[in-house]
Amino acid sequence: MVYIFIQLILISIGATSAMTWFSYAMSKNFRELYKEPVLLSFALKKTNISLSEESQKTWGWLIHYIIGFLFVMGYHIVWVKNILPISPLSALILGVISGVIGILSWIIIFKMTNHQPPIDFKGYYIQLFFAHIIFAVTATALYSLSLTILILMKAYVTV
Numbered sequence: 001m002v003y004i005f006i007q008l009i010l011i012s013i014g015a016t017s018a019m020t021w022f023s024y025a026m027s028k029n030f031r032e033l034y035k036e037p038v039l040l041s042f043a044l045k046k047t048n049i050s051l052s053e054e055s056q057k058t059w060g061w062l063i064h065y066i067i068g069f070l071f072v073m074g075y076h077i078v079w080v081k082n083i084l085p086i087s088p089l090s091a092l093i094l095g096v097i098s099g100v101i102g103i104l105s106w107i108i109i110f111k112m113t114n115h116q117p118p119i120d121f122k123g124y125y126i127q128l129f130f131a132h133i134i135f136a137v138t139a140t141a142l143y144s145l146s147l148t149i150l151i152l153m154k155a156y157v158t159v
Contacts, residue, residue: 007146008072015139016068019131026127033119034127037061039106046113071098072139079143086144088137095136099129 020036027034041060044051051059075094077083084090103125110116 003150004076007143007150008076009069011139011142011146012069012072013065014142015072015135016065018138019068019135020064022131022134023127026131030120030123030127032123033117034124036128036131037064039117040064040109042117043109043113043115046115068135071135072143075136075139075143086140086147088140091137091140092133094140095133096129098136099132102128102132 023034023036026032033039037057037060039060040063041056044056044059044063045053078090078094079086084093106125106128
């Protein structure tokens, strides 16, 4: 159980980092604020939670990675229960589903916090959709790689 938890944490860090890199690249390319951790910290600022600006930034990043972990945990359940195979097609399917969930979640976050950042919302949601596909593809690849490594370790390591 501990190994699975560590496996999922490492996969979620890799997948969330790949997604975040993409969002930051799109932000720079389109000169828009598409950075999820920054938008999360701004959303936190709009709540009644009393945090310093530095804490808001830290929590923005932490929440972003925790959400990534929850997505990877969901993927793990889907794969372990054989709902979908571990494959490129399932990565795409999970990415599309995750993208829709991500977009709906941000719409709710913006409404709940009454936060209307000066961004191109249509552009943000489009890039967010593709960022989640990158997340799912990366998570699937890392998950598959981790299973391969575990199989090889069991084959060559005796306890």
